[in-house]
Amino acid sequence: MRHELLTLAVAATLALGAGGVVAAAMTDSPTEAPASAGPSAVAPPANYTVDTVDPDGNLSETVVEDAWRTAWSSAEVREHFDDGEPVRFDVWAPVSDDDEVSVWVARNETAPTRVVADVDPSTGSVIDVGEPEVRTANESVHVEVTETAIESAGNGTFEVEVGTATDAAENAA
Structure with a gap:
């Protein structure tokens, strides 16, 4: 009898332990899946807007979505913003043959751009991150x-x- 209780206790402990591992693995998934095959597992900001600058209509909704999410996945981009701060993404269509999409990221709808990320939509990677170059009338x-x-x-x-x-x-x- 004592041996049966001990066996039952060990089996129950193993079952509970295995269930905890399965539950932990299921809760580690990203908050929101990207538009396509996952350029970024980083959760988007809580409050954000996305605008597109594409006068020729060359960017699909998927490319726009993937571009700003890929830009946001860069720690170098995110370091310009505080947690909970509203963020505005301006996704610019390529202006040359290299097909790079520029994502200009600002604090909110009216704030100046803080950082620009160049994204390669074919690889889903950030190519370059930098601050915008601002010129004044005195520099003209x-x-x-x-x-x-x-x-x-x-x-x-x-x-x-x-x-x-x-x-x-x-x-x-």
């Missing part, structure tokens, strides 16, 4: 144009020459 260069020449190259292309006031003075001397 004023160029005074005095003459312009446009020549046709004959094959559908044009050559444009722009002369400045300084160029005109040097050429006259």
